Amino acid sequence: MGIALITGGSAGLGLEFAWQLAAAGHDLVLVARNEERLAEVAARIREVTDVRVEVLPADLSVPDDVERVADRLASTGEGGTPAAVGLLVNNAGFATSRDFTRSRATTELRGVDVMVRAVVRLSHAAVQQMVPRGRGAVLNVASVAAFTAGGTYAAAKAYVVTFTEGLAIDLKGTGVTATAVCPGFTHTEFHERAGIPESSVPGWGWLDAPFVVKQALADVRRGVVVSTPSLRYKAASVALRALPRWGVRALGKL
Structure with a gap:
Protein backbone atom coordinates (compact mmCIF):
# COMPACT_ATOMS: atom_id res chain seq x y z
CA MET A 1 0.00 0.00 0.00
CA GLY A 2 3.02 2.31 0.15
CA ILE A 3 4.69 4.42 2.82
CA ALA A 4 3.22 7.50 4.50
CA LEU A 5 5.39 10.01 6.37
CA ILE A 6 3.48 12.01 8.98
CA THR A 7 4.89 15.00 10.84
CA GLY A 8 3.45 15.58 14.29
CA GLY A 9 2.59 11.91 14.16
CA SER A 10 2.57 11.15 17.89
CA ALA A 11 -0.52 13.10 18.96
CA GLY A 12 -3.72 14.79 17.82
CA LEU A 13 -4.64 14.61 14.15
CA GLY A 14 -1.22 13.20 13.31
CA LEU A 15 -1.81 10.19 15.55
CA GLU A 16 -5.23 9.67 13.98
CA PHE A 17 -3.67 9.84 10.51
CA ALA A 18 -1.19 7.19 11.64
CA TRP A 19 -3.88 4.80 12.85
CA GLN A 20 -6.14 5.19 9.84
CA LEU A 21 -3.30 4.82 7.35
CA ALA A 22 -1.92 1.81 9.22
CA ALA A 23 -5.39 0.23 9.19
CA ALA A 24 -5.41 0.71 5.41
CA GLY A 25 -2.10 -1.15 5.15
CA HIS A 26 0.34 1.73 4.76
CA ASP A 27 3.78 1.47 6.32
CA LEU A 28 4.61 4.59 8.32
CA VAL A 29 7.37 7.04 9.07
CA LEU A 30 6.40 9.02 12.15
CA VAL A 31 8.06 12.37 12.87
CA ALA A 32 7.75 14.29 16.14
CA ARG A 33 9.92 15.94 18.78
CA ASN A 34 9.31 13.51 21.65
CA GLU A 35 11.32 10.36 20.91
CA VAL A 66 14.11 19.49 8.88
CA GLU A 67 16.93 18.46 6.56
CA ARG A 68 17.06 14.99 8.13
CA VAL A 69 13.36 14.54 7.41
CA ALA A 70 13.86 15.93 3.89
CA ASP A 71 16.63 13.37 3.33
CA ARG A 72 14.21 10.57 4.27
CA LEU A 73 11.62 11.96 1.87
CA ALA A 74 14.21 12.11 -0.91
CA SER A 75 14.96 8.39 -0.58
CA THR A 76 13.91 6.34 -3.59
CA GLY A 77 14.73 2.82 -2.45
CA GLU A 78 17.57 2.61 -4.95
CA GLY A 79 21.18 1.98 -4.05
CA GLY A 80 20.32 0.71 -0.61
CA THR A 81 18.37 3.81 0.45
CA PRO A 82 15.08 3.43 2.35
CA ALA A 83 11.94 2.81 0.29
CA ALA A 84 10.20 5.82 -1.23
CA VAL A 85 7.47 7.68 0.64
CA GLY A 86 4.23 7.80 -1.36
CA LEU A 87 2.23 10.13 0.92
CA LEU A 88 3.56 13.08 2.87
CA VAL A 89 1.29 14.44 5.61
CA ASN A 90 2.55 17.84 6.76
CA ASN A 91 0.62 17.90 10.01
CA ALA A 92 3.00 19.30 12.65
CA GLY A 93 1.35 22.22 14.38
CA PHE A 94 2.45 25.13 16.52
CA ALA A 95 0.18 27.09 18.85
CA THR A 96 0.65 30.87 18.79
CA SER A 97 -2.41 31.94 20.74
CA ARG A 98 -1.07 35.06 22.44
CA ASP A 99 -1.65 38.55 21.14
CA PHE A 100 1.27 39.38 18.84
CA THR A 101 2.16 42.47 20.85
CA ARG A 102 2.59 40.36 24.00
CA SER A 103 4.26 37.34 22.41
CA ARG A 104 7.97 36.73 22.05
CA ALA A 105 9.37 37.23 18.57
CA THR A 106 11.29 33.95 18.90
CA THR A 107 8.04 32.09 19.56
CA GLU A 108 6.29 33.64 16.55
CA LEU A 109 9.25 32.83 14.31
CA ARG A 110 9.41 29.23 15.53
CA GLY A 111 5.76 28.94 14.55
CA VAL A 112 6.56 30.21 11.05
CA ASP A 113 9.46 27.74 10.83
CA VAL A 114 7.22 24.78 11.71
CA MET A 115 4.05 25.77 9.84
CA VAL A 116 5.58 27.39 6.75
CA ARG A 117 9.29 26.77 6.22
CA ALA A 118 9.14 23.06 7.08
CA VAL A 119 6.04 22.54 4.92
CA VAL A 120 7.77 24.09 1.92
CA ARG A 121 11.03 22.20 2.42
CA LEU A 122 9.44 18.82 3.01
CA SER A 123 6.94 19.22 0.18
CA HIS A 124 9.81 20.03 -2.17
CA ALA A 125 11.80 17.00 -1.06
CA ALA A 126 8.76 14.75 -1.49
CA VAL A 127 7.75 15.86 -4.97
CA GLN A 128 11.34 15.60 -6.23
CA GLN A 129 11.13 11.82 -5.85
CA MET A 130 7.39 11.42 -6.48
CA VAL A 131 7.18 13.17 -9.85
CA PRO A 132 9.79 10.96 -11.60
CA ARG A 133 7.87 7.90 -10.33
CA GLY A 134 4.58 9.35 -11.57
CA ARG A 135 2.68 8.82 -8.33
CA GLY A 136 2.35 10.21 -4.83
CA ALA A 137 0.48 12.78 -2.78
CA VAL A 138 1.18 15.68 -0.44
CA LEU A 139 -1.41 16.47 2.24
CA ASN A 140 -0.88 19.75 4.08
CA VAL A 141 -2.90 20.35 7.23
CA ALA A 142 -4.12 23.95 7.20
CA SER A 143 -7.18 25.33 9.02
CA VAL A 144 -10.38 27.29 8.55
CA ALA A 145 -8.41 29.93 10.48
CA ALA A 146 -6.61 30.53 7.16
CA PHE A 147 -9.59 32.63 6.09
CA THR A 148 -9.65 34.76 9.26
CA ALA A 149 -7.49 37.59 10.60
CA GLY A 150 -6.04 35.49 13.39
CA GLY A 151 -2.41 36.59 13.66
CA THR A 152 0.64 34.47 12.92
CA TYR A 153 -1.19 31.14 13.12
CA ALA A 154 -3.90 32.18 10.66
CA ALA A 155 -1.33 33.82 8.37
CA ALA A 156 0.76 30.64 8.32
CA LYS A 157 -2.28 28.52 7.49
CA ALA A 158 -3.31 30.98 4.78
CA TYR A 159 0.16 30.52 3.28
CA VAL A 160 -0.28 26.74 3.42
CA VAL A 161 -3.58 26.91 1.53
CA THR A 162 -2.24 29.18 -1.20
CA PHE A 163 1.03 27.25 -1.43
CA THR A 164 -0.88 23.98 -1.83
CA GLU A 165 -3.09 25.43 -4.54
CA GLY A 166 -0.02 26.57 -6.47
CA LEU A 167 1.67 23.21 -5.94
CA ALA A 168 -1.42 21.42 -7.27
CA ILE A 169 -1.19 23.49 -10.45
CA ASP A 170 2.51 22.67 -10.86
CA LEU A 171 1.80 18.96 -10.35
CA LYS A 172 -1.05 18.72 -12.85
CA GLY A 173 -0.51 15.80 -15.20
CA THR A 174 2.36 14.30 -13.18
CA GLY A 175 0.35 11.67 -11.30
CA VAL A 176 1.17 13.45 -8.01
CA THR A 177 -1.45 15.47 -6.13
CA ALA A 178 -1.49 18.17 -3.45
CA THR A 179 -4.30 18.71 -0.95
CA ALA A 180 -4.76 21.23 1.88
CA VAL A 181 -7.21 20.16 4.56
CA CYS A 182 -8.87 22.99 6.50
CA PRO A 183 -10.47 21.64 9.68
CA GLY A 184 -12.44 23.74 12.10
CA PHE A 185 -12.25 23.22 15.86
CA THR A 186 -11.39 19.56 16.41
CA HIS A 187 -11.21 17.54 19.61
CA THR A 188 -7.44 17.06 20.10
CA GLU A 189 -4.91 18.18 22.67
CA PHE A 190 -3.81 21.00 20.34
CA HIS A 191 -6.39 23.47 21.65
CA GLU A 192 -5.52 22.61 25.24
CA ARG A 193 -1.87 23.38 24.52
CA ALA A 194 -2.94 26.64 22.86
CA GLY A 195 -4.89 27.63 25.95
CA ILE A 196 -8.28 27.47 24.20
CA PRO A 197 -10.84 25.91 26.60
CA GLU A 198 -13.45 23.71 24.92
CA SER A 199 -16.14 25.66 26.74
CA SER A 200 -15.24 28.74 24.68
CA VAL A 201 -16.67 27.07 21.55
CA PRO A 202 -20.29 25.82 21.29
CA GLY A 203 -20.65 22.06 21.21
CA TRP A 204 -21.84 22.10 17.60
CA GLY A 205 -18.59 23.82 16.60
CA TRP A 206 -16.41 20.84 17.45
CA LEU A 207 -15.41 18.05 15.06
CA ASP A 208 -14.01 14.63 15.95
CA ALA A 209 -10.50 13.74 14.79
CA PRO A 210 -11.49 10.41 13.15
CA PHE A 211 -14.07 12.20 10.98
CA VAL A 212 -11.63 14.95 9.94
CA VAL A 213 -8.90 12.47 9.02
CA LYS A 214 -11.27 10.13 7.16
CA GLN A 215 -12.60 13.04 5.10
CA ALA A 216 -9.10 14.38 4.40
CA LEU A 217 -7.81 11.02 3.17
CA ALA A 218 -10.91 10.49 1.04
CA ASP A 219 -10.34 13.89 -0.57
CA VAL A 220 -6.67 13.04 -1.22
CA ARG A 221 -7.78 9.92 -3.06
CA ARG A 222 -10.21 12.02 -5.11
CA GLY A 223 -7.60 14.65 -5.93
CA VAL A 224 -9.42 17.46 -4.09
CA VAL A 225 -7.14 20.47 -3.67
CA VAL A 226 -8.83 22.23 -0.72
CA SER A 227 -10.64 19.89 1.65
CA THR A 228 -12.93 21.31 4.35
CA PRO A 229 -14.49 18.59 6.51
CA SER A 230 -18.16 19.10 7.50
CA LEU A 231 -20.89 21.13 5.86
CA ARG A 232 -20.86 23.76 8.60
CA TYR A 233 -17.20 24.56 8.10
CA LYS A 234 -17.56 24.46 4.33
CA ALA A 235 -20.27 27.11 4.72
CA ALA A 236 -18.12 29.12 7.13
CA SER A 237 -15.17 29.03 4.71
CA VAL A 238 -17.32 30.20 1.81
CA ALA A 239 -18.72 33.03 3.92
CA LEU A 240 -15.29 34.14 5.15
CA ARG A 241 -13.90 34.12 1.62
CA ALA A 242 -16.86 36.13 0.36
CA LEU A 243 -16.63 38.78 3.07
CA PRO A 244 -14.58 41.92 2.40
CA ARG A 245 -11.44 41.93 4.47
CA TRP A 246 -12.71 44.73 6.68
CA GLY A 247 -15.62 42.45 7.54
CA VAL A 248 -13.26 39.59 8.38
CA ARG A 249 -11.23 41.92 10.62
CA ALA A 250 -14.41 43.04 12.36
CA LEU A 251 -15.04 39.43 13.41
CA GLY A 252 -11.73 39.43 15.27
CA LYS A 253 -9.64 36.36 16.00
CA LEU A 254 -11.99 33.41 15.72
Missing part, protein backbone atom coordinates in the same frame (compact mmCIF):
# COMPACT_ATOMS: atom_id res chain seq x y z
CA GLU A 36 9.89 8.42 23.85
CA ARG A 37 6.31 9.13 22.83
CA LEU A 38 7.10 8.28 19.22
CA ALA A 39 8.49 4.92 20.30
CA GLU A 40 5.37 4.19 22.37
CA VAL A 41 3.05 5.05 19.49
CA ALA A 42 5.07 2.98 17.04
CA ALA A 43 5.02 -0.01 19.39
CA ARG A 44 1.22 0.19 19.80
CA ILE A 45 0.62 0.42 16.06
CA ARG A 46 2.94 -2.53 15.39
CA GLU A 47 1.09 -4.60 18.00
CA VAL A 48 -2.30 -4.00 16.39
CA THR A 49 -1.39 -3.97 12.68
CA ASP A 50 1.04 -5.73 10.36
CA VAL A 51 2.65 -2.53 9.08
CA ARG A 52 6.20 -1.34 9.49
CA VAL A 53 6.70 1.84 11.51
CA GLU A 54 9.86 3.95 11.36
CA VAL A 55 10.38 6.70 13.93
CA LEU A 56 12.23 9.87 13.11
CA PRO A 57 12.57 12.26 16.07
CA ALA A 58 12.86 15.83 14.81
CA ASP A 59 12.04 19.38 15.87
CA LEU A 60 10.78 21.09 12.72
CA SER A 61 11.75 24.51 14.04
CA VAL A 62 15.40 23.38 13.77
CA PRO A 63 16.79 23.55 10.20
CA ASP A 64 19.13 20.57 10.63
CA ASP A 65 16.25 18.42 11.84
